[in-house]
Amino acid sequence: MNSEIWLTCVFIVLARITDVSLGTLRTVAVITGRRYLAFLLGFCEILVWVFAVSKVVQNLDRPAFAVSYAFGFALGNFLGITIENRVALGNQVLRVFTRMGKEVAETLRAHGFPVTSFLGEGRDGPVSLLFIETRRKDAVTVTRVARDIDPACFYVIDDIRMASTAMQLHQPTGWRAIIKKI
Structure with a gap:
Protein backbone atom coordinates (compact mmCIF):
# COMPACT_ATOMS: atom_id res chain seq x y z
CA MET A 1 0.00 0.00 0.00
CA ALA A 88 -18.82 10.73 35.21
CA LEU A 89 -21.60 13.20 34.47
CA GLY A 90 -24.63 13.31 36.70
CA ASN A 91 -25.62 12.36 40.22
CA GLN A 92 -26.36 9.07 41.88
CA VAL A 93 -28.20 7.93 44.96
CA LEU A 94 -26.59 5.24 47.07
CA ARG A 95 -28.58 3.07 49.43
CA VAL A 96 -26.32 1.51 52.02
CA PHE A 97 -27.69 -1.28 54.23
CA THR A 98 -25.55 -1.69 57.34
CA ARG A 99 -25.63 -2.80 60.96
CA MET A 100 -23.29 0.10 61.78
CA GLY A 101 -25.52 2.88 60.46
CA LYS A 102 -24.66 5.55 63.00
CA GLU A 103 -20.90 5.20 62.51
CA VAL A 104 -21.15 5.05 58.70
CA ALA A 105 -23.52 8.05 58.57
CA GLU A 106 -21.36 10.17 60.89
CA THR A 107 -18.22 9.40 58.90
CA LEU A 108 -19.90 10.15 55.57
CA ARG A 109 -21.27 13.43 56.95
CA ALA A 110 -17.77 14.30 58.17
CA HIS A 111 -16.62 13.79 54.57
CA GLY A 112 -19.30 16.27 53.43
CA PHE A 113 -21.88 13.83 52.09
CA PRO A 114 -25.58 14.40 52.89
CA VAL A 115 -26.95 11.27 54.57
CA THR A 116 -30.52 10.36 55.47
CA SER A 117 -30.95 7.27 57.63
CA PHE A 118 -33.84 4.91 58.31
CA LEU A 119 -34.21 1.90 60.55
CA GLY A 120 -35.25 -1.31 58.88
CA GLU A 121 -35.57 -5.02 59.40
CA GLY A 122 -33.24 -7.31 57.46
CA ARG A 123 -33.13 -11.07 57.16
CA ASP A 124 -30.95 -11.35 60.26
CA GLY A 125 -32.40 -8.51 62.33
CA PRO A 126 -32.35 -4.71 62.49
CA VAL A 127 -30.35 -2.72 59.94
CA SER A 128 -29.88 0.92 59.03
CA LEU A 129 -30.68 2.09 55.54
CA LEU A 130 -28.66 5.14 54.50
CA PHE A 131 -29.58 7.31 51.51
CA ILE A 132 -26.75 9.38 50.07
CA GLU A 133 -27.11 11.60 47.00
CA THR A 134 -23.77 12.42 45.41
CA ARG A 135 -21.99 13.15 42.16
CA ARG A 136 -21.11 10.02 40.18
CA LYS A 137 -17.44 10.88 40.62
CA ASP A 138 -17.81 10.58 44.39
CA ALA A 139 -19.82 7.34 44.54
CA VAL A 140 -16.66 5.23 44.82
CA THR A 141 -15.53 7.28 47.83
CA VAL A 142 -18.89 6.72 49.55
CA THR A 143 -18.73 2.95 49.02
CA ARG A 144 -15.09 2.84 50.17
CA VAL A 145 -15.89 4.74 53.38
CA ALA A 146 -18.89 2.51 54.09
CA ARG A 147 -16.89 -0.68 53.44
CA ASP A 148 -13.99 0.52 55.61
CA ILE A 149 -16.36 0.84 58.56
CA ASP A 150 -18.61 -2.15 57.80
CA PRO A 151 -17.12 -4.66 55.35
CA ALA A 152 -20.41 -6.60 55.48
CA CYS A 153 -22.53 -3.66 54.32
CA PHE A 154 -24.64 -3.97 51.18
CA TYR A 155 -25.18 -1.07 48.80
CA VAL A 156 -27.17 -0.24 45.69
CA ILE A 157 -26.34 2.63 43.34
CA ASP A 158 -28.88 4.26 41.01
CA ASP A 159 -28.49 7.11 38.54
CA ILE A 160 -30.64 10.16 39.21
CA ARG A 161 -32.44 11.67 36.26
CA MET A 162 -34.18 14.38 38.27
CA ALA A 163 -34.34 15.39 41.92
CA SER A 164 -35.88 18.23 43.87
CA THR A 165 -33.63 21.09 44.88
CA ALA A 166 -34.26 20.52 48.57
CA MET A 167 -30.78 19.08 49.01
CA GLN A 168 -28.19 20.88 46.91
CA LEU A 169 -24.86 19.22 46.30
CA HIS A 170 -21.74 21.32 45.75
CA GLN A 171 -22.45 23.64 42.83
CA PRO A 172 -19.60 24.61 40.50
CA THR A 173 -18.71 28.24 39.96
CA GLY A 174 -17.04 30.20 37.18
CA TRP A 175 -16.46 28.49 33.85
CA ARG A 176 -17.52 25.11 35.27
CA ALA A 177 -20.98 26.53 36.02
CA ILE A 178 -21.25 27.72 32.42
CA ILE A 179 -20.26 24.29 31.06
CA LYS A 180 -22.76 22.60 33.39
CA LYS A 181 -25.59 24.65 31.87
CA ILE A 182 -24.69 23.31 28.43
Missing part, protein backbone atom coordinates in the same frame (compact mmCIF):
# COMPACT_ATOMS: atom_id res chain seq x y z
CA ASN A 2 1.18 3.48 -0.76
CA SER A 3 1.34 6.33 1.76
CA GLU A 4 -1.90 7.93 0.55
CA ILE A 5 -3.85 4.76 1.36
CA TRP A 6 -2.18 4.49 4.77
CA LEU A 7 -2.97 8.12 5.59
CA THR A 8 -6.59 7.63 4.52
CA CYS A 9 -6.83 4.53 6.73
CA VAL A 10 -5.44 6.51 9.68
CA PHE A 11 -7.91 9.34 8.95
CA ILE A 12 -10.83 6.90 8.88
CA VAL A 13 -9.77 5.23 12.14
CA LEU A 14 -9.31 8.58 13.91
CA ALA A 15 -12.59 9.93 12.54
CA ARG A 16 -14.49 6.85 13.72
CA ILE A 17 -12.86 6.99 17.15
CA THR A 18 -13.96 10.62 17.38
CA ASP A 19 -17.53 10.20 16.15
CA VAL A 20 -18.27 7.05 18.16
CA SER A 21 -16.80 8.58 21.33
CA LEU A 22 -18.92 11.68 20.76
CA GLY A 23 -21.92 9.41 20.22
CA THR A 24 -21.34 7.74 23.57
CA LEU A 25 -21.18 11.09 25.34
CA ARG A 26 -24.23 12.32 23.39
CA THR A 27 -26.21 9.30 24.56
CA VAL A 28 -25.35 10.10 28.17
CA ALA A 29 -26.37 13.73 27.58
CA VAL A 30 -29.72 12.60 26.15
CA ILE A 31 -30.36 10.21 29.05
CA THR A 32 -29.53 12.88 31.64
CA GLY A 33 -31.71 15.47 29.91
CA ARG A 34 -28.93 17.84 28.78
CA ARG A 35 -30.55 18.99 25.54
CA TYR A 36 -28.03 21.63 24.47
CA LEU A 37 -25.04 19.41 25.11
CA ALA A 38 -26.76 16.54 23.23
CA PHE A 39 -27.44 18.90 20.32
CA LEU A 40 -23.82 20.08 20.13
CA LEU A 41 -22.35 16.58 20.47
CA GLY A 42 -24.80 15.15 17.93
CA PHE A 43 -23.94 17.83 15.39
CA CYS A 44 -20.19 17.23 15.75
CA GLU A 45 -20.63 13.45 15.79
CA ILE A 46 -22.52 13.30 12.49
CA LEU A 47 -20.30 15.88 10.82
CA VAL A 48 -17.24 13.72 11.51
CA TRP A 49 -19.15 10.54 10.58
CA VAL A 50 -20.11 11.95 7.15
CA PHE A 51 -16.46 12.55 6.29
CA ALA A 52 -15.41 9.08 7.47
CA VAL A 53 -18.19 7.16 5.74
CA SER A 54 -17.75 9.12 2.50
CA LYS A 55 -14.12 7.96 2.25
CA VAL A 56 -15.23 4.34 2.58
CA VAL A 57 -18.23 4.57 0.22
CA GLN A 58 -16.21 6.36 -2.46
CA ASN A 59 -13.61 3.59 -2.34
CA LEU A 60 -15.51 0.33 -1.94
CA ASP A 61 -12.82 -1.36 -4.01
CA ARG A 62 -10.33 -0.84 -1.14
CA PRO A 63 -11.12 -3.28 1.68
CA ALA A 64 -8.48 -1.62 3.89
CA PHE A 65 -10.82 1.37 4.23
CA ALA A 66 -13.70 -0.82 5.41
CA VAL A 67 -11.41 -2.57 7.90
CA SER A 68 -10.21 0.83 9.14
CA TYR A 69 -13.83 1.94 9.51
CA ALA A 70 -14.68 -1.13 11.61
CA PHE A 71 -11.48 -0.84 13.67
CA GLY A 72 -12.17 2.83 14.40
CA PHE A 73 -15.72 1.96 15.44
CA ALA A 74 -14.48 -0.66 17.91
CA LEU A 75 -11.82 1.66 19.34
CA GLY A 76 -14.36 4.49 19.53
CA ASN A 77 -16.67 2.38 21.69
CA PHE A 78 -13.82 1.51 24.03
CA LEU A 79 -12.58 5.09 24.26
CA GLY A 80 -16.08 6.56 24.55
CA ILE A 81 -16.90 4.38 27.54
CA THR A 82 -13.52 5.17 29.10
CA ILE A 83 -14.10 8.92 28.69
CA GLU A 84 -17.65 8.67 30.03
CA ASN A 85 -16.44 6.81 33.12
CA ARG A 86 -13.77 9.45 33.77
CA VAL A 87 -16.06 12.42 33.17
Whole structure:
Protein backbone atom coordinates (compact mmCIF):
# COMPACT_ATOMS: atom_id res chain seq x y z
CA MET A 1 0.00 0.00 0.00
CA ASN A 2 1.18 3.48 -0.76
CA SER A 3 1.34 6.33 1.76
CA GLU A 4 -1.90 7.93 0.55
CA ILE A 5 -3.85 4.76 1.36
CA TRP A 6 -2.18 4.49 4.77
CA LEU A 7 -2.97 8.12 5.59
CA THR A 8 -6.59 7.63 4.52
CA CYS A 9 -6.83 4.53 6.73
CA VAL A 10 -5.44 6.51 9.68
CA PHE A 11 -7.91 9.34 8.95
CA ILE A 12 -10.83 6.90 8.88
CA VAL A 13 -9.77 5.23 12.14
CA LEU A 14 -9.31 8.58 13.91
CA ALA A 15 -12.59 9.93 12.54
CA ARG A 16 -14.49 6.85 13.72
CA ILE A 17 -12.86 6.99 17.15
CA THR A 18 -13.96 10.62 17.38
CA ASP A 19 -17.53 10.20 16.15
CA VAL A 20 -18.27 7.05 18.16
CA SER A 21 -16.80 8.58 21.33
CA LEU A 22 -18.92 11.68 20.76
CA GLY A 23 -21.92 9.41 20.22
CA THR A 24 -21.34 7.74 23.57
CA LEU A 25 -21.18 11.09 25.34
CA ARG A 26 -24.23 12.32 23.39
CA THR A 27 -26.21 9.30 24.56
CA VAL A 28 -25.35 10.10 28.17
CA ALA A 29 -26.37 13.73 27.58
CA VAL A 30 -29.72 12.60 26.15
CA ILE A 31 -30.36 10.21 29.05
CA THR A 32 -29.53 12.88 31.64
CA GLY A 33 -31.71 15.47 29.91
CA ARG A 34 -28.93 17.84 28.78
CA ARG A 35 -30.55 18.99 25.54
CA TYR A 36 -28.03 21.63 24.47
CA LEU A 37 -25.04 19.41 25.11
CA ALA A 38 -26.76 16.54 23.23
CA PHE A 39 -27.44 18.90 20.32
CA LEU A 40 -23.82 20.08 20.13
CA LEU A 41 -22.35 16.58 20.47
CA GLY A 42 -24.80 15.15 17.93
CA PHE A 43 -23.94 17.83 15.39
CA CYS A 44 -20.19 17.23 15.75
CA GLU A 45 -20.63 13.45 15.79
CA ILE A 46 -22.52 13.30 12.49
CA LEU A 47 -20.30 15.88 10.82
CA VAL A 48 -17.24 13.72 11.51
CA TRP A 49 -19.15 10.54 10.58
CA VAL A 50 -20.11 11.95 7.15
CA PHE A 51 -16.46 12.55 6.29
CA ALA A 52 -15.41 9.08 7.47
CA VAL A 53 -18.19 7.16 5.74
CA SER A 54 -17.75 9.12 2.50
CA LYS A 55 -14.12 7.96 2.25
CA VAL A 56 -15.23 4.34 2.58
CA VAL A 57 -18.23 4.57 0.22
CA GLN A 58 -16.21 6.36 -2.46
CA ASN A 59 -13.61 3.59 -2.34
CA LEU A 60 -15.51 0.33 -1.94
CA ASP A 61 -12.82 -1.36 -4.01
CA ARG A 62 -10.33 -0.84 -1.14
CA PRO A 63 -11.12 -3.28 1.68
CA ALA A 64 -8.48 -1.62 3.89
CA PHE A 65 -10.82 1.37 4.23
CA ALA A 66 -13.70 -0.82 5.41
CA VAL A 67 -11.41 -2.57 7.90
CA SER A 68 -10.21 0.83 9.14
CA TYR A 69 -13.83 1.94 9.51
CA ALA A 70 -14.68 -1.13 11.61
CA PHE A 71 -11.48 -0.84 13.67
CA GLY A 72 -12.17 2.83 14.40
CA PHE A 73 -15.72 1.96 15.44
CA ALA A 74 -14.48 -0.66 17.91
CA LEU A 75 -11.82 1.66 19.34
CA GLY A 76 -14.36 4.49 19.53
CA ASN A 77 -16.67 2.38 21.69
CA PHE A 78 -13.82 1.51 24.03
CA LEU A 79 -12.58 5.09 24.26
CA GLY A 80 -16.08 6.56 24.55
CA ILE A 81 -16.90 4.38 27.54
CA THR A 82 -13.52 5.17 29.10
CA ILE A 83 -14.10 8.92 28.69
CA GLU A 84 -17.65 8.67 30.03
CA ASN A 85 -16.44 6.81 33.12
CA ARG A 86 -13.77 9.45 33.77
CA VAL A 87 -16.06 12.42 33.17
CA ALA A 88 -18.82 10.73 35.21
CA LEU A 89 -21.60 13.20 34.47
CA GLY A 90 -24.63 13.31 36.70
CA ASN A 91 -25.62 12.36 40.22
CA GLN A 92 -26.36 9.07 41.88
CA VAL A 93 -28.20 7.93 44.96
CA LEU A 94 -26.59 5.24 47.07
CA ARG A 95 -28.58 3.07 49.43
CA VAL A 96 -26.32 1.51 52.02
CA PHE A 97 -27.69 -1.28 54.23
CA THR A 98 -25.55 -1.69 57.34
CA ARG A 99 -25.63 -2.80 60.96
CA MET A 100 -23.29 0.10 61.78
CA GLY A 101 -25.52 2.88 60.46
CA LYS A 102 -24.66 5.55 63.00
CA GLU A 103 -20.90 5.20 62.51
CA VAL A 104 -21.15 5.05 58.70
CA ALA A 105 -23.52 8.05 58.57
CA GLU A 106 -21.36 10.17 60.89
CA THR A 107 -18.22 9.40 58.90
CA LEU A 108 -19.90 10.15 55.57
CA ARG A 109 -21.27 13.43 56.95
CA ALA A 110 -17.77 14.30 58.17
CA HIS A 111 -16.62 13.79 54.57
CA GLY A 112 -19.30 16.27 53.43
CA PHE A 113 -21.88 13.83 52.09
CA PRO A 114 -25.58 14.40 52.89
CA VAL A 115 -26.95 11.27 54.57
CA THR A 116 -30.52 10.36 55.47
CA SER A 117 -30.95 7.27 57.63
CA PHE A 118 -33.84 4.91 58.31
CA LEU A 119 -34.21 1.90 60.55
CA GLY A 120 -35.25 -1.31 58.88
CA GLU A 121 -35.57 -5.02 59.40
CA GLY A 122 -33.24 -7.31 57.46
CA ARG A 123 -33.13 -11.07 57.16
CA ASP A 124 -30.95 -11.35 60.26
CA GLY A 125 -32.40 -8.51 62.33
CA PRO A 126 -32.35 -4.71 62.49
CA VAL A 127 -30.35 -2.72 59.94
CA SER A 128 -29.88 0.92 59.03
CA LEU A 129 -30.68 2.09 55.54
CA LEU A 130 -28.66 5.14 54.50
CA PHE A 131 -29.58 7.31 51.51
CA ILE A 132 -26.75 9.38 50.07
CA GLU A 133 -27.11 11.60 47.00
CA THR A 134 -23.77 12.42 45.41
CA ARG A 135 -21.99 13.15 42.16
CA ARG A 136 -21.11 10.02 40.18
CA LYS A 137 -17.44 10.88 40.62
CA ASP A 138 -17.81 10.58 44.39
CA ALA A 139 -19.82 7.34 44.54
CA VAL A 140 -16.66 5.23 44.82
CA THR A 141 -15.53 7.28 47.83
CA VAL A 142 -18.89 6.72 49.55
CA THR A 143 -18.73 2.95 49.02
CA ARG A 144 -15.09 2.84 50.17
CA VAL A 145 -15.89 4.74 53.38
CA ALA A 146 -18.89 2.51 54.09
CA ARG A 147 -16.89 -0.68 53.44
CA ASP A 148 -13.99 0.52 55.61
CA ILE A 149 -16.36 0.84 58.56
CA ASP A 150 -18.61 -2.15 57.80
CA PRO A 151 -17.12 -4.66 55.35
CA ALA A 152 -20.41 -6.60 55.48
CA CYS A 153 -22.53 -3.66 54.32
CA PHE A 154 -24.64 -3.97 51.18
CA TYR A 155 -25.18 -1.07 48.80
CA VAL A 156 -27.17 -0.24 45.69
CA ILE A 157 -26.34 2.63 43.34
CA ASP A 158 -28.88 4.26 41.01
CA ASP A 159 -28.49 7.11 38.54
CA ILE A 160 -30.64 10.16 39.21
CA ARG A 161 -32.44 11.67 36.26
CA MET A 162 -34.18 14.38 38.27
CA ALA A 163 -34.34 15.39 41.92
CA SER A 164 -35.88 18.23 43.87
CA THR A 165 -33.63 21.09 44.88
CA ALA A 166 -34.26 20.52 48.57
CA MET A 167 -30.78 19.08 49.01
CA GLN A 168 -28.19 20.88 46.91
CA LEU A 169 -24.86 19.22 46.30
CA HIS A 170 -21.74 21.32 45.75
CA GLN A 171 -22.45 23.64 42.83
CA PRO A 172 -19.60 24.61 40.50
CA THR A 173 -18.71 28.24 39.96
CA GLY A 174 -17.04 30.20 37.18
CA TRP A 175 -16.46 28.49 33.85
CA ARG A 176 -17.52 25.11 35.27
CA ALA A 177 -20.98 26.53 36.02
CA ILE A 178 -21.25 27.72 32.42
CA ILE A 179 -20.26 24.29 31.06
CA LYS A 180 -22.76 22.60 33.39
CA LYS A 181 -25.59 24.65 31.87
CA ILE A 182 -24.69 23.31 28.43
